[in-house]
Amino acid sequence: MNTEKSREILQILQHDSRTTAESIASMIGESVQDVKAGIERLENDGIIKHYSTTVDWEKAGVDKIVAFVDITVVPAREVGFDAIAMRIARHPEVRSAWLVSGGCDLSIMVEAATLKDLANFVAEKIATIDGVSGTNTQFLLRKYKEDNVLFHELEPDNRLVVSP
Amino acid sequence: MSVADNAKDPDLKGLSKTAAQLPQSGIRKFFEIASQMQNVISLGVGEPDFATPWTAREAAIYSIEKGQTTYTSNLGLIELRRELAKLIRRRYAVEYNPDGEILITTGVAQGLDLAARALLDIGDEVLIPEPCFVSYKPCVSLAGGVPVAVETNSSSNFQVATRALDDLVTPRTKAILIGHPSNPTGAVFEKETLMKIVDFACRHGLYIISDEIYDRLTYDGTHTMVAALPRAFERTITLNGFSKTYAMTGWRIGYACAPPEILNTMMKIHSYTMLSAPTPGQKAALDAVRRAEKDALAMAQEYRRRRNIIVNGCNSIGLDCALPGGSFYAFPSIRSSGLSSEQFAERLLYEEQVAVVPGGVFGLGGEGHVRMSYATDGELIKKALERMKRFVDNLSSSDVGMTAKAAR
Numbered sequence: 001m002n003t004e005k006s007r008e009i010l011q012i013l014q015h016d017s018r019t020t021a022e023s024i025a026s027m028i029g030e031s032v033q034d035v036k037a038g039i040e041r042l043e044n045d046g047i048i049k050h051y052s053t054t055v056d057w058e059k060a061g062v063d064k065i066v067a068f069v070d071i072t073v074v075p076a077r078e079v080g081f082d083a084i085a086m087r088i089a090r091h092p093e094v095r096s097a098w099l100v101s102g103g104c105d106l107s108i109m110v111e112a113a114t115l116k117d118l119a120n121f122v123a124e125k126i127a128t129i130d131g132v133s134g135t136n137t138q139f140l141l142r143k144y145k146e147d148n149v150l151f152h153e154l155e156p157d158n159r160l161v162v163s164p
Numbered sequence: 165m166s167v168a169d170n171a172k173d174p175d176l177k178g179l180s181k182t183a184a185q186l187p188q189s190g191i192r193k194f195f196e197i198a199s200q201m202q203n204v205i206s207l208g209v210g211e212p213d214f215a216t217p218w219t220a221r222e223a224a225i226y227s228i229e230k231g232q233t234t235y236t237s238n239l240g241l242i243e244l245r246r247e248l249a250k251l252i253r254r255r256y257a258v259e260y261n262p263d264g265e266i267l268i269t270t271g272v273a274q275g276l277d278l279a280a281r282a283l284l285d286i287g288d289e290v291l292i293p294e295p296c297f298v299s300y301k302p303c304v305s306l307a308g309g310v311p312v313a314v315e316t317n318s319s320s321n322f323q324v325a326t327r328a329l330d331d332l333v334t335p336r337t338k339a340i341l342i343g344h345p346s347n348p349t350g351a352v353f354e355k356e357t358l359m360k361i362v363d364f365a366c367r368h369g370l371y372i373i374s375d376e377i378y379d380r381l382t383y384d385g386t387h388t389m390v391a392a393l394p395r396a397f398e399r400t401i402t403l404n405g406f407s408k409t410y411a412m413t414g415w416r417i418g419y420a421c422a423p424p425e426i427l428n429t430m431m432k433i434h435s436y437t438m439l440s441a442p443t444p445g446q447k448a449a450l451d452a453v454r455r456a457e458k459d460a461l462a463m464a465q466e467y468r469r470r471r472n473i474i475v476n477g478c479n480s481i482g483l484d485c486a487l488p489g490g491s492f493y494a495f496p497s498i499r500s501s502g503l504s505s506e507q508f509a510e511r512l513l514y515e516e517q518v519a520v521v522p523g524g525v526f527g528l529g530g531e532g533h534v535r536m537s538y539a540t541d542g543e544l545i546k547k548a549l550e551r552m553k554r555f556v557d558n559l560s561s562s563d564v565g566m567t568a569k570a571a572r
Contacts, residue, residue: 012469023542027469075386155215162195162208162519164298164347 001038005030009038010047015148017051062151065118066095066111066140070104070127072133083104084131093121104136183330186302190525192395194509198519203537205548207349207536208519212411212492218412219458223451224444236443238435239418240268244450248419251453256389258397260421267431268449273299274434275403279373279420280307280404282429283401284319288338289371293324294527295495297347297375301527304341311374312337315528318497321486322351322529326360331370338367342390343375345382347494348487348535350471355388362396367570371426372400378491380409380460383468385489398423401430406444408492409460412530413446467492470538470545478536481556490540495523497534501559509534513557516551 007069008028012019021039025032042048057064071088075081081099086105089097096109108126112118127135178184191208198204215221239245245262252258260266269275276299284290292300293314300562301311312332316322329340339360344353353361365372374390391400405418406557417563418441420430434440452460471488478485486498498508505522512518523533538545 008465017497020365023546024472044494124230157213159206159209159213160195161204161206162191162521164189164191164208 001030001034001043006038006042006086009035010042013039013048013051026032049122054149056143056151058143061119064111066109067122068138068140069108069110069122070136070138071106071108071126073105074131074133074137075105077130084129086142088126089128093118103132168393168520182305183307184481186305189298191298191521194513194519194521197364198513201513201517204513204517204519205540205544205551205559206548207538207540207545207548208521209537209539211413212408212463212539213541214411214463216412216415217410217452217456219459220412220448220452220456220552221452224415224448225378227447228444232447233443236268236440236446238265239266241443241450242270242440244446246256247450247453248421251494252389252421256392258392260391261424262426265427266390267420267422267427268446269403269405269418269420269434270438270441271407272375272403272405273303274416275301275401275405275418275420275430276303276375277306278374278430278433279401279403279404279422280304280309281352281433282426283307283339283371284309285481287336289336291329291332291337291340292527293322293340293342293372293389295322295340295346295348295523295530295533296527297343298341300341300375306426307318309338310336313528316549317350317494318349318515318533319530322346322349322362324569326364327533329364329447330363333364337368337370339371339373341373341376345377345378345387345490346487346493347491348530349491349494349520349533350491350524352382352385352489353388355393358390359393362390362393365399367397370399372396373403374400375403377403377405377408379404379408381464381492382490383464383471384487387490392494397504401426406449406452407435409464410449410456412445412448413465415448417441417445419448458459459529467538470540474536474538474544474545477546477552481549481553482560483556490538492537494536494538495533496536497532498523498534501556501560505531505534512552512555516555518555519550 005028010026012024021035022034025035073081073084078084085097085099088094088108093110093112094108095111098107100107106156109117122135122137183188194208202476228401245266248266249260249262252260280303284307290304291311291312291314293316302313314324314332315327353487372390379387391402401420401422403420406412474494475485478494479567482500483496483498485494488494498505501508505524509520509522521535523530
């Protein structure tokens, strides 16, 4: 399968990871077998990392505390930011971790069940790492959009049922 | 006026005969039935299921906030005309002067009306390949012209045969009106077909009205702009717009391109009957053409995927369907059902709550087909196809289906 078709599979799956190989095959004009093999290769090559679901936890009645923590770091010789970044990222509380430009070096997204859990995690596990010179924690108040999905705008199909 | 005056004046004269003779749109009836029903999956919709790209919506909101709510020039916003001239030059290598060869219209529908009125005198004939968009014939009639249908068929992939044109041309023929890619068939006229149409028009001194609203929804190969073909420019009115490419149906913004003399005549009519296209819509269109290219491409790609699903689906349930090269309609044959296209559509709607449009309403060559729009969410298309499979299976086990099978 060529690169263009592989990229199209990635686009389709990123939009909806439940799209079946049969549907994808029909959409892009390849055989089901080739699509299955293509997806398997993308998984094995680590291009497809993971399949997940975008959930509105607030609507599900589950309270979760989410915070964005900006971290300034003193980079270490030879490993730069990577060693500290990985040390932080390995914690399951850390949902995402990025190296960024601007006022801080690392930016992470942390999730915990309670405010106390989250505060403890940042204070005890992040701020105390050698090389971390400062943290700035911002709590998430409301989600408007995640993974390209708007959270508060359900738009019904208003089109006429039949039109020319 | 008091209630007592309600009695009808027997001397009150009748309405326009031309208008009274216009047939009711065949689509109307299905709309009435379908909109009364619950749980309908509609494949009968002739517009995108996407909302207009946010950047364009936001631009219109901003323009309204700034109070830009006055008329524009009769021709339309000059910035928009300039962008369109650039776009056409880039895509099709055709030069239109934004100052006098491009007119912003209130949708292609109005462009069509202006073209007909600019070209036709009473009794002038216009050749129209069918099946075609439902407005073509009425627009010609309302301009005093006489629409002359040219039948095309699925067997020749809805291409126009020059022989058919030669048979129908008369000294009163003034123009040929084509739409490609086609609503309802999804067919794309091959370049060779278009060259023959241009050659035919040249031989008989005819104008060409070319509705190319679906040009950007061409899935295999590239669209051929008629005006770009040799000898076509001076006789061609190109109609296009924002509705399909940028999902902007409700804004009512289209455009017409033609040589100065034709365009000026269209503009004259436009200046009396419309003044100018809606200003917020023009602002949104300007932003769309500048910033929504990526959205347009993404939508086109999504349509292409759905097209493949719907065509494979139709063929797998026994409804022969050619792969349409453009627009967002599949036009499968339903002859194997033994039903007329109207019976098929009506029963499918009542029995399985799927709305499609009977091909017969689109003129000659449409009977025996139904139009299925794939401007609908992919999951819904799959669900509709499941229902249609059940419908077709039930038919073939009933009497009607058996007769049809025997007849095949």
